[in-house]
Amino acid sequence: RKRVLITGGAGFVGSHLVDKLMLDGHEVIALDNYFTGRKKNVEHWIGHPNFEMVHHDVVNPYFVEVDQIYHLASPASPPHYMYNPVKTIKTNTLGTINMLGLAKRVKATVLLASTSEVYGDPEVHPQPESYWGHVNTIGPRSCYDEGKRVAESLMIAYNKQENVKIRIARIFNTFGPRMHMNDGRVVSNFIIQALQDNPITIYGNGTQTRSFQYVTDLVDGLIKLMNSNYSAPVNIGNPEEHTIGQFATIIRDLVPGSKSEIINLESQQDDPQQRRPDIRRAAEQISWKPQILMKDGLLKTIEYFRAEIDRNK
Amino acid sequence: RKRVLITGGAGFVGSHLVDKLMLDGHEVIALDNYFTGRKKNVEHWIGHPNFEMVHHDVVNPYFVEVDQIYHLASPASPPHYMYNPVKTIKTNTLGTINMLGLAKRVKATVLLASTSEVYGDPEVHPQPESYWGHVNTIGPRSCYDEGKRVAESLMIAYNKQENVKIRIARIFNTFGPRMHMNDGRVVSNFIIQALQDNPITIYGNGTQTRSFQYVTDLVDGLIKLMNSNYSAPVNIGNPEEHTIGQFATIIRDLVPGSKSEIINLESQQDDPQQRRPDIRRAAEQISWKPQILMKDGLLKTIEYFRAEIDRNK
Ligand SMILES: NC(=O)c1ccc[n+]([C@@H]2O[C@H](COP(=O)([O-])OP(=O)(O)OC[C@H]3O[C@@H](n4cnc5c(N)ncnc54)[C@H](O)[C@@H]3O)[C@@H](O)[C@H]2O)c1
Ligand SMILES: NC(=O)c1ccc[n+]([C@@H]2O[C@H](COP(=O)([O-])OP(=O)(O)OC[C@H]3O[C@@H](n4cnc5c(N)ncnc54)[C@H](O)[C@@H]3O)[C@@H](O)[C@H]2O)c1
Ligand SMILES: O=c1ccn([C@@H]2O[C@H](COP(=O)(O)OP(=O)(O)O)[C@@H](O)[C@H]2O)c(=O)[nH]1
Ligand SMILES: O=c1ccn([C@@H]2O[C@H](COP(=O)(O)OP(=O)(O)O)[C@@H](O)[C@H]2O)c(=O)[nH]1
Numbered sequence: 001r002k003r004v005l006i007t008g009g010a011g012f013v014g015s016h017l018v019d020k021l022m023l024d025g026h027e028v029i030a031l032d033n034y035f036t037g038r039k040k041n042v043e044h045w046i047g048h049p050n051f052e053m054v055h056h057d058v059v060n061p062y063f064v065e066v067d068q069i070y071h072l073a074s075p076a077s078p079p080h081y082m083y084n085p086v087k088t089i090k091t092n093t094l095g096t097i098n099m100l101g102l103a104k105r106v107k108a109t110v111l112l113a114s115t116s117e118v119y120g121d122p123e124v125h126p127q128p129e130s131y132w133g134h135v136n137t138i139g140p141r142s143c144y145d146e147g148k149r150v151a152e153s154l155m156i157a158y159n160k161q162e163n164v165k166i167r168i169a170r171i172f173n174t175f176g177p178r179m180h181m182n183d184g185r186v187v188s189n190f191i192i193q194a195l196q197d198n199p200i201t202i203y204g205n206g207t208q209t210r211s212f213q214y215v216t217d218l219v220d221g222l223i224k225l226m227n228s229n230y231s232a233p234v235n236i237g238n239p240e241e242h243t244i245g246q247f248a249t250i251i252r253d254l255v256p257g258s259k260s261e262i263i264n265l266e267s268q269q270d271d272p273q274q275r276r277p278d279i280r281r282a283a284e285q286i287s288w289k290p291q292i293l294m295k296d297g298l299l300k301t302i303e304y305f306r307a308e309i310d311r312n313k
Numbered sequence: 314r315k316r317v318l319i320t321g322g323a324g325f326v327g328s329h330l331v332d333k334l335m336l337d338g339h340e341v342i343a344l345d346n347y348f349t350g351r352k353k354n355v356e357h358w359i360g361h362p363n364f365e366m367v368h369h370d371v372v373n374p375y376f377v378e379v380d381q382i383y384h385l386a387s388p389a390s391p392p393h394y395m396y397n398p399v400k401t402i403k404t405n406t407l408g409t410i411n412m413l414g415l416a417k418r419v420k421a422t423v424l425l426a427s428t429s430e431v432y433g434d435p436e437v438h439p440q441p442e443s444y445w446g447h448v449n450t451i452g453p454r455s456c457y458d459e460g461k462r463v464a465e466s467l468m469i470a471y472n473k474q475e476n477v478k479i480r481i482a483r484i485f486n487t488f489g490p491r492m493h494m495n496d497g498r499v500v501s502n503f504i505i506q507a508l509q510d511n512p513i514t515i516y517g518n519g520t521q522t523r524s525f526q527y528v529t530d531l532v533d534g535l536i537k538l539m540n541s542n543y544s545a546p547v548n549i550g551n552p553e554e555h556t557i558g559q560f561a562t563i564i565r566d567l568v569p570g571s572k573s574e575i576i577n578l579e580s581q582q583d584d585p586q587q588r589r590p591d592i593r594r595a596a597e598q599i600s601w602k603p604q605i606l607m608k609d610g611l612l613k614t615i616e617y618f619r620a621e622i623d624r625n626k
C-alpha cells in the first residue's frame with residue numbers, strides 16, 4: 001500500500017487513474033486547480049478514508065509526504081492549452097520543477113505525463129522514443145510542445161543531478177468517458193456531432209492520421225511504468241492508425257441513425273500530419289500493450305456522451 | 314537616451330554590450346549573479362553616473378523601471394551549462410518569465426539572447442530561421458537547448474497574450490576578448506593551448522564545422538535588432554564556416570612560434586556536426602551583416618589571452 005499523489009487528478013486521465021489506484025487499495029491524494037478538471041469526475045470517492053481531493057495550483061509549491069507522484073497537471077487539448085499560452089508554459093515548467101523539488105525532498109518516484117507532441121509534426125513514422133521530433137518553437141502549439149519537452153529535460157536533469165527517481169510516459173491520443181464535452185478534441189467533437197445530427201467537422205482534407213487508445217489501457221501503462229525500474233521515455237499508445245477522414249465515418253457508423261453529414265473546414269496551423277507510436281519499448285521494458293479494441297472503446301464513450309447530453313438537456 | 318537593463322551584463326557578450334551602450338550615452342543597469350561573469354569585465358564603468366552594477370539572480374523577481382531589456386543571463390558554454398543542469402533550466406525558464414513579467418509591467422522591449430543550439434544537430438544546412446531544429450530532449454545538452462527553446466516559446470506567448478514587445482536573436486558561435494579562460498569553448502581552448510605550446514585538442518575527427526563571429530559584430534546586431542520593429546527570430550552570426558580541424562591549424566599559425574601539436578580526443582555526445590547561419594533575414598530586416606574578418610578578430614583575441622596569461626603568472 002502506497003501513498004500516491006496525482007496532479008491533475010480531477011481531469012480525464014487523472015480521474016481514471018484515481019479509480020484504479022483506489023480499487024487497488026492505495027492512499028490517493030488528487031490535486032487539481034479545476035481549470036479543465038471537475039470534482040464530478042472523482043465525486044464517488046469523496047468521503048472515502050483513503051482519498052483526499054486538494055484544490056491547488058502546481059505553479060505554487062506544495063508540501064506533502066508521498067511515495068509516488070503521477071504528474072498529470074496540464075491543459076491537454078489544443079483549445080485549452082492555447083487559451084492561455086503563458087499559463088500553459090508556467091504549468092509545465094514551474095509545476096514540474098515543484099513536483100521534482102517535492103520528489104527530491106521526500107524521495108518519491110515521479111512520473112511525468114509527457115506527450116506524443118514532443119515529436120511534433122513527425123518526419124519519422126511510426127515514432128520510436130529515439131526520434132528527436134520536429135517542433136516549431138514559435139508556433140501556436142509551442143506553449144504545450146516546448147513546455148512538455150523542457151519538462152522532460154527537467155526530469156532528466158533532476159535525475160542525473162539529484163538522483164530523483166523518474167518515469168517519462170509519452171502519451172499518444174487517448175479517449176474515453178469523462179473527456180470534456182467542449183475541449184475540441186476530435187473524438188469528443190465527432191461523437192457529439194454524430195449524436196446531435198450536426199455536421200462532423202474535419203479540419204483540412206482529413207488525410208492527417210492519429211492513433212487512439214482507450215483510457216483504461218493508458219492507465220494500465222502508467223501504473224506499469226511507475227512500478228518498473230525504467231527511467232527513459234516510453235511511448236504509451238495504440239498503434240492502430242486511421243486518417244481523420246476514416247475516423248469521421250467510423251464514428252458516424254457507430255451512432256445508429258445519425259444523420260450527420262461530414263464536412264471539411266479549414267486546416268489548422270502546424271497540425272501534425274501523421275502520428276503512430278512505435279510501442280516496442282513498452283512491450284520489452286514494462287510488458288505492456290493495449291487490450292481494448294477501438295470499436296469497444298468508442299461504444300463506451302458514445303454511451304457516456306449520450307448520457308451527458310441527456311443530463312444537460 | 315534610454316534606460317537599459319542587461320541581464321548577464323558582467324559576462325563576455327554582456328560586457329561588450331555595456332561598453333557600446335555606455336559610449337552611446339545610455340543609462341545602463343547590468344545585472345549578474347557572477348556565475349561565469351566577472352566584475353572585472355565592467356570595472357572601467359564602475360563609478361560612472363550612467364552605470365549601475367546589480368548583484369542579482371534572475372530566477373528571483375526583480376523590479377526596476379527601464380525602456381529596454383537585453384536578457385543575456387544564462388551559462389553559455391557546454392561545460393558551464395552542464396555543470397548544474399537544473400540551474401541552467403531554471404535560469405532559462407524562471408529567469409525569462411521574470412524578465413517578461415518585468416517587461417509587461419513597465420512596457421519595456423525585451424530581447425532574448427537565444428542560440429543556434431535551438432537548431433541542435435541540424436539536418437538543414439545552412440540554418441534559416443524557418444528551420445525547426447533537431448534537438449534531443451533528454452541528451453546532455455538538453456538543459457541548455459530546451460531551456461532556450463522554451464524561452465523562445467515564452468517570448469511568443471507573452472507577445473501574443475500580453476502584447477509585450479519582443480526581439481529574439483539566435484546567436485551563433487561568438488569569440489573575442491573577455492571570453493573565459495576556462496569555459497572550454499573551442500576558440501579559448503585552442504588559443505590558450507597554442508600560446509602555451511600544449512597540444513591542441515580536437516574532439517572527434519575534427520570534421521564537424523562551426524562559423525565564428527567576432528563579438529563587436531554581434532553587439533552591433535543585437536542593438537540593431539532591439540531598435541527594429543521585428544519580433545520574429547533573427548540569426549546573428551558569421552556565415553564563414555570552417556571545420557574544427559582547419560580551425561586548429563588557423564589558430565596555431567596565428568600564434569608565431571607555437572610548438573603545439575594537434576591531437577584528436579574522443580568525440581562528445583550529441584555534438585552538432587555542422588553549423589552555419591543563413592543571415593538573409595538579418596540583412597533584410599535589420600540591415601546587418603558581420604564586418605570583422607576572422608583573422609583580425611582572432612589576432613585581437615590572441616592578444617587578450619596573452620595578456621591574461623601573463624597577468625596570471
Ligand atoms: N488525453 C490525451 O490524449 C493526452 C495525450 C498526451 C498527453 N496527455 C497528458 O496527460 C495529462 C492529462 O491529460 P487529460 O487528457 O486528462 O487532460 P485534462 O485536461 O482532463 O486533465 C488535466 C488536469 O490538470 C488540471 N490542471 C491544469 N493545470 C493545472 C495547474 N496549473 N495546477 C493544477 N492542476 C492543473 C486540470 O484542471 C485537469 O484536471 C496531461 O498532462 C496531458 O498533457 C494527454
Ligand atoms: N558566446 C556565444 O558563442 C553564444 C552563442 C549563442 C548564444 N549565446 C548567449 O548569449 C548570452 C551571453 O553569453 P556569453 O557568451 O556572454 O556567456 P557568459 O557566461 O560570459 O555570460 C552569461 C552571463 O550571465 C550570468 N548569469 C548566468 N546565470 C545567471 C542567473 N541565474 N542570474 C543572473 N546572471 C546569470 C553569468 O554570470 C554571465 O555573466 C547567453 O544567454 C548565451 O546563451 C552566446
Ligand atoms: O516538498 C517540496 C519541496 C520543494 N518544492 C518546490 O520545488 C521547487 C524546486 O525545488 P528545488 O529543491 O530544486 O529548489 P530550491 O528549493 O533549491 O530552489 C522549489 O521551488 C520548491 O518550492 C515543493 O513544492 N515541495
Ligand atoms: O473537430 C475536429 C477536431 C479535430 N480535428 C483533427 O483531428 C486531429 C486530432 O486533433 P485533437 O485536437 O484531438 O488532438 P491532437 O491534434 O493534439 O492530436 C487533428 O488533425 C485535428 O485537426 C478535426 O478534424 N475536427
Ligand SMILES: O=c1ccn([C@@H]2O[C@H](COP(=O)(O)OP(=O)(O)O)[C@@H](O)[C@H]2O)c(=O)[nH]1
Pocket residue numbers: 086373374375376377410411412413414415416417418
Ligand atoms: O517588475 C516585475 C514584474 C514581474 N516580475 C515577475 O515576473 C513573473 C511573471 O510575471 P507575470 O505578470 O506573468 O506573472 P504573475 O505576476 O501574473 O504571476 C512573476 O513571477 C513576477 O514576480 C518581476 O520580476 N518584475
Ligand SMILES: O=c1ccn([C@@H]2O[C@H](COP(=O)(O)OP(=O)(O)O)[C@@H](O)[C@H]2O)c(=O)[nH]1
Pocket residue numbers: 390391486497498499500502503514515516517521523557581584585
Ligand atoms: O577543446 C575543444 C573544445 C571544443 N571542440 C569542438 O569545437 C566545437 C565547438 O565547441 P564549443 O564548445 O566552442 O561550442 P558549441 O559546441 O556550443 O558550438 C565542438 O564541435 C566541440 O566538440 C574541440 O574540438 N576542442
